[in-house]
Amino acid sequence: MLRFLSAALILFLVLPAAAQEYVPVNQNPDFKAEAVRIAEQFVVPRYEALAARFLTQNEAWKTYCGKPDDRGFEQLGVQFREAAEAWAAVELVRYGPISEDFRYERIAYWPERKNDVARGLARLLSSNDALTEDSMYDRSVAVQGMSALERLLYDEGAAAALKAGDLGAKRRCAAGQAISFNLTRVSKDVLTDWKPLIQKLKTGDEGPAREAVTRFGTDLLMLFQVVGDQKLDVPVGTTSGEAKPQAAQWWRSGLSNATIATNLKSAADLSYMILGSGGPGINTVGATETAQSLAESLPAPLPDMIKDGSQRSKLLLLRNAVRGARDLTTAYVPAALGIVVGFNSLDGD
Amino acid sequence: MQIDRRSFMLALASSFVAGGMPAFARERLYVSACNDAAGVSNLAVFTADGGTLFKTQLPDRGHDIALSPASPDLVVFARRPGDWMAVIDRRNGAVKVVVRSPEGRHFYGHGTYSGDGTLLYATENNLETGQGVLGVYDTAANYRRIGEQPTHGIGPHDVAFMPGKELLLVANGGARTDPASGREILNKHRMEPSLALVDPRSGEARYKVDFGSDLTGLSVRHLAVASDGEAAFACQYEGDPEEAPPLVGLVSKDGRTRMLGMPDEDLYRLNNYLGAICLDGSERLIAATSPRGGMAAFWDRSTGRYLGLAPMPDVCGVAAAPEAGTFIVSSGNAGVKIARAETHDLARVGGSDLDRYMWDNHIEIVT
Incomplete structure (x- = not known):
């Protein structure tokens, strides 16, 4: 699961000049502000x-x-x-x-x-x-x-x-x-x-502020990882035979879908705050909102859909939408913040 | 990635930053690979207070570093699955030679010198069989590869000499990978992690500790060998993410292992992943780092007592600081700090521009 995010970030890290020219990196970030x-x-x-x-x-x-x-x-x-x-x-x-x-x-x-x-x-x-x-x-x-x-x-x-x-x-x-x-x-x-x-x-020096901004960016990317990997991949499984409906968060109260949608809305809100409107990477916010919308419109509680062959495709669609939003966020948000995330944590060694 | 040796050498020459050894003569020097803000990979030798002796440009991210006991040479290994290692003069950053892995092999990022410095052993992958090998390099012959020995396992990563410098302890991570598919684990449900004590002259295994069917996903990756022959090892768990097996253990010189405990809440914060392990100067204390959990964790090796966690985002590199009970720790986005194991607190390194770099997984002590 992690490898998808790893691959994306590793590409970003090792091929900055060739592959990321279209992503403007904030060269002079005001970390404190x-x-x-x-x-x-x-x-x-x-x-x-x-x-x-x-x-x-x-x-x-x-x-x-x-x-x-x-x-x-x-x-x-x-x-x-x-x-x-x-x-x-x-x-x-x-x-x-x-x-x-x-x-x-x-x-x-x-x-x-x-x-x-x-x-x-x-x-x-x-x-x-x-x-x-x-x-x-x-x-x-x-x-x-x-x-x-x-x-x-x-x-x-x-x-x-x-x-x-x-x-x-x-x-x-x-x-x-x-x-x-x-x-x-x-x-x-x-x-x-x-x-x-x-x-x-x-009032402090730039060090703590830079760490705070880095952490906010990392936390935002982590949200996609948690929603994609833990909240969707683990309960949905690769086949309906491997599905674990009770691994869904809030399955007892029936709040799995709504809280995933709210998670994604919060990610869209934070991305919007960082990227603004009309700037490069604005599709990032739209992609996250698309995933949010898919989560909101699931026709049944997530644990019920997991074992239903006819319904699983909608969950896989949601999962792909979360991945798409994650990839865009990974490409644009750290660059806009002027930070690097996942240098070691996504390294795999 | 493929590198061109000629262009690499030119790049190294142009990026060399001389600092001069005398100014740093009384301070402990550390070495680590790092990236700068422009994404350029370097090898840096630095002091804990932020002085940089030199930076040498690398063609791609480096991983661990081995230091010759007999010459000024150090070797930085390409990050897995890399096909190069660079021999660099630890005094000034000058590149002596760049060695490519032979056809059908790639480096795993770690290696070590023989006790007399005449040979270098590097963990490598036999791409055809997936079996791990120790590539053997003759340091006097410009690091020509003169043979190989089995690691007795799949996916070897860290390797370290036991006291006496005759037997090598190898952490066979158990995960089969192939550069053609990046870093994807090809045998995720059939991993075979093990610790093997190998005689590098004969290739014979003196013992091999398998992790058993319950812990096949517990990939042992990194080692810290004490002078009494006991080794601490750090693992990554590739199994069910909801499980949380202990990640740090000790193996005695005769191959008996025990895992070190910690409270579940703290264990969960390591996110089933450790990236490096180290002993302090007294060899009594252990530090292990979790970049995925953003935590450094500490134990007392003599009692097995767990000491606590220190939070640091993307932390991975760790080495003993001069004062017993302290470590220098580095991060991909939070610079370099000093960690005190007993109180598990972190102190910023004063007056430092080390925060400007993204530090790779490992730090080693130069002097």
Whole structure:
């Protein structure tokens, strides 16, 4: 899977003069201005939206746990969806405070390896210790965020267990409340820590700003890799026999398609911010939006389509569209930023 | 890529930047391949504070470097699957000779000199069979290739002498590739990674450690041999991306292996991929770098204790810094830094223009 991206980047790296003449490279990048612009106009507003959604979600859990009823339960699902969408809109950012103290993994533990979320949640629900909001942060990272909440809401039998009105339901409710609170805490911490980082980017020397711009560019390319390789290639497989529908992100809640579309929209937004309108490489944004549109118009949830021979072609089309967008982004965005990405990470040795 | 030796030599001559050894005489010198902003590939000898002794232009990206124990020669190997290696004077960057791989062979990016410096061994691919070989070169005869020995595996990458300089440890990555299909792994589901201890005179394997059917995707690529005969090795995992096997291990001088642990959360951050491994000056500590994870990871070799991660985007090159417990680390887009293993923090290299270069996978110590 990686080899496709590798091949593209390696070509870019070793044949700059001959093959890339048509790609204008920014020879005099203003790293400080660009880093601050992306941080202030792309990153921070999305974390603000995420923090607001997590707060509303936590309120929904408090309301439901105080007075469990169908309307309150419905709200849990509504708010989960909104929170997942808000996360998908900023999921590509791996640089900055989100990379500290496993905050990224605390918000969404995916891909789930070694069944960590299931095992951790089972342990959490079967224990008798006090399940307070403040104590969540010290538990396994795997059970602290959206991945655990999704299981609490959408695992087989989870809704009935949450509505059962017994001690088990109370424990599940306390878990949901504590996890949703933890998400507000983590998102708030991320926002708080962006302020001094932006200040540092504004007032410090060029080194950190150049690193920030490089990381933003790398994160953008990584998004295509994650969507193409992990969110599509792994669950879709090379044949329907190799398909793994349950490897799709958010398959339990049915949000796989919508969050992939939001991921791609965020990539298009960032590409547009970097490339502008009308300049070289503007097709990059259009190609990403095409992929986004294909994800939005999938006729059924991605996990259902994976095993359906007649539907797989639409997923392969989406996969190709993501690759096409990735190739254009790889060609134009690093050049526009005046950076090099993947010199070693895509090297393969 | 194909290179023309004559034009290469001319290019090297024109790009040579003299700095003069005396100014750097008391400082540790490092060597690494790198690209500049214009995309030109170089070999650079530099100090940790950013002084550059020389840069020598290369026709394409280099990979690792071997240093002669008996002469000023160093050899930079072309990045896999390259067909050249360049012998360069470590004092001034002058090119002594460029050696092409013979028909039917290509270099894998690594090699090492014999203890007396008379021979150079390079890991190579037999394109016809896919089997790894050690090309043997006579340094006194202008690095003429005088033979080859088997590596007892597919896809050899790093190679290092064991203490005593009689036996070579070879990391057979297990992945079969062919330049005709780029760097694509042709046997992804049937990889055969192994560590082989080879007698380069007879070609005989003293031991071969296979990784077994459960770990066929665990491609062992890089080595760091301690003076007590134990070697640390670093792997890349080509299997199911959702799996995350340990990536660093130790092999004793008699071939017993054990993998070094680390918390799952940290292991996942390595993204199933390590690009280099190194021991510090005391040989007690291990640093391994993951360019895909943007992390350097540290262990205590004496206890096996995991020490932590240090984040650095596109990090790969790593070598021991003068102070025990510290390493110099380099990146494709974040310059060069000093890493302290115990506290796993990074410090920028002061007053340096090293940030201007994209540093290739490996750093070696010159003096």
